[in-house]
Every structure is written in C-alpha cells, then in structure tokens.
Amino acid sequence: MEYDFRKIESKWQARWKERQTYRVEVNHNKPKFYVLDMFPYPSGAGLHVGHPLGYIASDIYSRYKRLCGFNVLHPMGYDAFGLPAEQYAVQTGQHPAVTTEQNIARYRSQLDKIGFSFDWNREVRTCDPEYYHWTQWAFLKMFDHYYDNATGRAEKISDLTARFEKQGTEGLDAACTAPMRFTADEWKAMNEKEREEVLQNYRLAFRADTLVNWCPELGTVLANDEVKEGLSVRGGYPVEQKKMKQWLLRVTAYAERLLSGLDSLEWSDSLKEIQRNWIGRSVGAQMFFEVADSPLKLEIFTTRPDTIFGVTFMVIAPEHDYVPQLTTPDNQAAVEAYLDETKKRSERERIAETKRVSGVFTGSYAVNPFSGKRIPIYISDYVLATYGTGAIMAVPAHDSRDYAFARHFGLDIVPVVEGGDLSVESYDAKSGKMINSGFIDGMDVKEAIPVMFDEVERRGLGRRQINYRLRDAIFSRQRYWGEPFPVYYKDDIAYPLSEEKLPLCLPRIDDFRPTEAGDPPLARVEGWATAEGYPYEVSTMPGFAGSSAYYLRYMDPHNDRELVSRQADEYWRNVDLYVGGIEHATGHLMYSRFWNKFLYDLGYVCEQEPFKKLVNQGMIQGRSNFVYRIKGTNKFVSCGLKGEYDTQEIHVDVNIVRNDILDLDAFRAWRPEFAEAEFVLEEGRYVCGWAIEKMSKSMYNVVNPDRIVEEYGADTLRMYEMFLGPLEQSKPWDTNGIDGVHKFLRRFWSLFTDRDGNLALSDEKATPAELKTLHKTLKKVQEDIENFSFNTSVSAFMICLNELGRCNKREVLEPLVVLIAPFAPHIAEELWELLGHTASVCDAEFPRYNPEYLVENSFEYPVSVNGKLRFKKELPLGISREEIEAAVLSDPNAQKYTEGKAPRKVIVVPGKIINIVI
C-alpha cells in the first residue's frame, strides 16, 4: 500500500494528545535535559515555512535525548505582549487581547500539524496575569535591591538604608547612577522624598531623568537594542534623543559578570563576540585636568595615558554640566549657536554626518598636568555625554577623530609615539617608541601605559577605571499592551505595591491611542489607582520583560505561590540547549542573563547562567519567481527569451510555479488582469526568473507550512527543512527538491510493507555488508545529531537506503525505525506499531552501533608517485609500515613509474595514502 502520510499523521497526532505522550514531570530516577526554543510572538500573518526550522531542529534533539534515556523538558509558549497587536488595535479598534488570542490559536494549529513533542501542559503566555504576576514580582525585587560591588551581588535596600543611618556613604562601593557623598547625620536630616531620591540612585529598578530614545511615530521610548542607525527596529521610524523621566534597570551593575560569564557558555564565538562588543569593556584612567584661572577640574576618561604629553586641547560634550562655567563672555554667542545647532540635529543626522567636523571654542583653557602647557577647551558633539565622563583629552597625533578636529581648527599636533606620517593621518596604533614625553621617552607604548597609570595615581591626578559601553535598560514604554508596573505615586514618589496585591491586572480599554496630553493610553483609564486613590504608573513594561524569565516558569508553570519552586528549579536547573535566532543577541539574551543573575543573587535560582548551550538557526529567505510582461501588452515572455523584448519584471506567486515552470492556467486564474494573458513560450513551456529575497507577502514568495504538510506530510517537511543545509546557515526556501525527501520516505515505507499495507519483513539473517551499512548509518546519524549536523544525517539515511537496495530484513530495518523517529516521528510510530510494539517509539532505546561491524580487514591505498595519483593497491590491515612499503615497491605498477630506481622516500599514511617520491 502507498505511504498514506495523511492518515498516519492525523492518527498519531491524535494519539499523542490522547495519551499525553509528551507530558513530562520531575523524575529523579532519570537525568534531566532541558531543550528550549525561543517562544514566538504570535503575529497576524501566521507561520511561514521558515519559522519552524529551529523548532524542528530542537525537536529532533529532544526526541533523540529522550531515546537516550533523558527526562526531557521541551516546552512552548507565546511572547504575547507587543507593539504589532497594539498598532493593529489603534487602526481597527480590535482589542489586542482578542487578536492575540486568535493569532495564538492559528499558531497552535499550525504547530500541531508538524508533530512537535512539546509538553503543552506547560504552555505560558506573557500576557496572562498568572504569568506576568512573576514579571511584576521580579520588578519589585529589583526595586528593593541594589548592587554592592564589595560583595559582588545584589543586596537589600534595607541594608543600604541601615548603612546610611550608621555611616552615610562612607566606604560604600555600590552601582549607582551618579556618585554621592553624605554623612549619617545628613541622611537622618533628609525627608522621605529626599531619601527616596537618594535610593533611586542605587535601586536596580529605578526612575531617572535620562536621555532616551524617543520615537514620535510609535509614541514611545525604546531601549538601545531596539534602535538601529537612528531608526526604530520595529517600523523603521526616526528616533530622537530626549530627556525624560523613565524606569530603568541597572543592567550595568552586572556588566562584569555578564562579560565573564560568557566564557563558561557553549555559544558560538560570533555570538559571544557580539555580546562582548555590546558590553564594551575598556580599561583606562579617570583623571582630572585643572582649568586655568578657575577652581574647576575637568574629569576625563582615557585608555591612552601614555599619550598625555601629546594632549593639545580638550573637548567636552554639548550636554556637559560645565558648559556654562567654561564659556567666556566673548564666546557666549558662538557657543549658544552651536548648542542650538546640535540640539536640532537628530540622532540619525548625527550618525549620517560622522565625517563632518564641528565644534566651538569655550574661551577657557585647561592645564596639561604633565607638560604644564595651557590647552584650549572645545565643545563638540563628537564627544558623547553618555560615555565616560562626557569629556576627553584630545591627542590629535594619535587619535583620528582628534586629528580631524585639530586639522579643522588649526590646533597643534604633537607626536609622542614614533611611526606613521602625521601630515596625512594620525598614528593610532598601540605600538612604537615614545618621544617628546619626558620620563617615558624611549619606552614602547605597551610599557608606557602601565607606567603612566601608576604615575597618574601616584600624583593623585586620577585612578584606574573600567568603563562599559553597556547602558542601563530603559524599562518603560508609553504603551497599553504590556505588563503594568506594580507601583503607585504619592507626592511624585514611586511606591511599590505589596507582593500580595500581585498581579496588578491590565485594565480593559477601548481606545488605544495616547491621550490628547500625550500620555500613554492607561492614562485614559478612570480609577487606574489604588483603593486610596493614589495613581498607578501609566507606562507599561517593554517586550523583553516577559521574555526574561519564561524559561524558569516552564519548570513550574502552575505554581501560584512562586515563580518556580525550589524543587523544580533544582531538578531542571537551566536550559541545556537553547535554539533561536541571532537577532536577540543584544536584547533578550542579555536581559535574560541579567535577570537570571539577579534572581541567583537572591537565591531563587540555582544557576548563574540561564542558557548553557545555544544554537542560532539561520534565516530562511524566500525564493521569488518572476514573469516578464512585454511593456504595454498583456503578453508574457519566457525568461530565456526576455532579452529580445522590452519587458517589465513582475513577481508571481511561487505557489503556482513548479521547478520554475509557470502553471499557465493557474496564472490566468490568479488575478483578473491576467485572465486574458498570452505567452511567448520556450520549448512549449513558460520558464520563470527567480531571485532570493526576504520571505514576504509583497514578494508573493511566502510558503505556508500547512500547504507543504497537506501535500507531502509533516515528516517530509521536517526532513526537508533539515536537508536544506546547515542549521546555522541562512538559506532560501525552495520547494523544488522536496520530492527527493518525500521519495525517500515512500521507499522507506515500502521496504516494510506489502501491497496491502501489511508488514512484510523477513527474519533472515543480515549479511555482513548489510550490517556494515546499518551500523555505519547508526554511527553517522548519532554523531551528526550530536553535532547539530542534521542535513548530513538526512543524507546518511538516503545513502543507507541506496546501499540496502530491497533488503527487507527485520534485523536491519527495525533499528532504523528508532533511528529515524526523531526526524520523522509519525512514520516511525506507525512502523513501530506494525512491528508489534505497543509502547510509543518515543520510549524505545536509541540503537547503539557496534564498532565490530565497521572493522575493515583490508584497505585500498591510493598510491601516488611524486604527488601524482597512479594506481590503487589493496593491502590487509594491521601490517607494518615496512611491509606496506615493500609490498607497494614490489608492485609491477610501482616499478613502471619508478623505472627501477630506488625511491628517495616513501610516505605511508596508514589508512590513507602511500606516496612514493623519486
């Protein structure tokens, strides 16, 4: 009987559901293994064929681990809060909760058709109050903690206030927004509001006036990772810098741990590198430059203290606090004009014009502490207010930006490191001999740097300092569809809601636009306040809030007393394998690690890092097809002949094209304007052009997995997605070629069954050749799964079948059913049942290969003479090098090439090749 995948797949999907095959519980008799996919945002467009790629890979791995005896946690859920649902709501008035619900239902039905082994009993949705209860809870915990650099972990705010009570800030080394100094008496003298303002400086979740990325089009602020090149990642709208009071998370407190933790992770080097760059640690010196004729001291940060003798001017950011004090009366007008100009420039313009040099002289001078020279102080927007101290010492000879600035304003350029040609460009390299630098003259740059660090500290000019590029995460969004903050305001002080009051549920509203006053939609809600009438926060949390700890919730999803129970956490610990896209490198993956480390400090989780191993699947691009219309006509010319006409390229729906041949009738039926289309064919066919583009509706290249499942079956889809190429590589989807995999499954099916669909296996003993093929395949597939090389394992199956021919021996075929089960679970279950097993193939034992069957007793050596391959010589294994040499040299073939001469040397690589050099 034909391989009836529709019947088989619906049968087993129903049975899995009914028998709860994939339900998993804590089981101390088995080792655990946690396989996680990045949960999807359920968009209105549904899944296309690229989305399940990672899910299929992780499903194969989960099933494999289960066969190997692990208790596998493999959950799935939805990242359900977010902008698109809300924007859709603004346009249509449809409540985001409703559209989200619909989208989830659609996703679920699509996912179910592919035959995943998810434990749906553990599903989470970030928009579910029972879920965001714990997002809010974590926020409260962050609000109630600060980061103590001395203990290297988060500590209670009450410990901090107790300390202030006793000794003020004396001896305190804590992560903060701006350093503070006060005594115990000063603390005691503060009122509640003043004290809270102090504490906001230390809390891990805090409110501050900061320069934020404001996106007017979206009406919300965005985190740094949500902005790219001055445009919002979602929507691509311009983003401007604006000072606003916002909630932030003090991610920077964990910068060092986020960086050092990377070393212990099995992540790709490129991903780790992205995170390292994002954290951007740099070691340097923070030092003070005295301002001439003024009590002011200008604080700067530098990584090149060795170049101090080359400092010829200083630059401060336009937003720097000292701008007014440093501006002399006769420069006032020019400075104001410059500040105006820079304020008007958007972030985007600033980025676009990085080559343009601009700036203004303040009229003040600083004193170079080493050379004693007076150096002018400039204002320029090439110095960033948000990095370091917002002020720099400029060394034009050895920094390209300072060089450009000095050239533009005609400032001195003093070389202090030998090398380069300063008439053309600065010499930025960190190597060379120091010159014009007093006591460090003659040293190499690498020697000079530590010497200068010491000297700066000895003279009391400053100290060593580590700076990070990483910024605190802006945590409020002026949106509706997100987690409400569990805080209320009294006299403009934020107070946390008590934990018993959680979750603070998002109120239902009908109008999702900002208010006329520009406040977020929640400001429309009457009575959005505590029982006592104190107003709640009207912003909501950003998308990453809900996704930062979802992997923990899956461990214990129905617990209404805690995020995760100690027992569940201690059993499941952390994610052993995380599969998802690289696009979350600086967002979700950074925030999750931060969140997890925080919870670790508080003792709620037992592992420092949430995701042990991470695999990034590549993107699946679309493969678009084109037809060519002769301009001004309704005539279409086949691709190969289009050069002879003046044509217009038109995207055509890939679903009516097969192997680049257009289905003419389907094309005429596709759109009314093509109903009367005429064609210029080549060899009787219309050949379409093609291109690799993003998979999107507008390109008509979206392939829906439902359609593939309907036509070929889920097992074919699963195997074909893997066969397409290496998991981590981006590649285009091309439905051409799926036949090969489908054919393979049909052949596999037919080996087991007769025409009536009954089992037709023989109990005959397998030949050594068949056993060799079987065990070779077992070995290869197992190794490939462990290396995430799923494409080559699919090939291995095909080779296996080619080699087995029409073999129908049970001894050979039965292990193959288990072997293929992770890839094609439906057909495997059906065959397993036919083979007489009552338990699911999911609970079978992974077949181990027997190395004995793979042993060769002879090897065919390729023999080359002077590097040129000449003949092959078959020799028994296990003979010595000398014996091989003698056997080869006595071979008449060899003598023909050596012409009787003794070879200069003979190279024997056992098991590989023999080379004779004359």
Next chain:
RNA sequence: GCGGAUAUGGUGUAAUUGGUAGCCACGUUAGACUUAGGAUCUAAUGCCUUACGGCGUGGGGGUUCGAGUCCCUUUAUCCGCACCA
C-alpha cells in the same frame, strides 16, 4: 573605520579535518514500463575536447610528496558595532 562570517557544478550542498573534490538530493538528458502521470525503474550528467588529454573549490602568491582544508595577500557578499576617547 573596528569586529565576525561566508565564497565549491545549472541549484541546495558534501568531503573521514592535510590524502582520489563534487557524497546525498534537485534539475537536465536518454531509455524502459505504461489506460499519459507532477508515477516508477535504469543510465548519463563539473568544464573544455571526437578522442588522447587538459583545466577545475572567488582572484593572486606560499608551505607541502600532496591544499577546498594551513599561511600571506586580494576581491565580493552578508551580519554585528560604530565619533565608546
């Protein structure tokens, strides 16, 4: 500008990690069967050449008996960061 990755037939890719480049598929061609199909089976298929043979892993150079693989250099494409002091 800095950092990372990739480059192999008409297409997707593979190569025991330095050992006969192109496995496995798609596509194409020819044939078989056939109540004609987008089914199945067989064979061929890197390029040039009637053949002998030659050339072939983006380009150039090197190490080596031997290089897709290692080194240097160069080009192209993709990704990340980007005035980070």
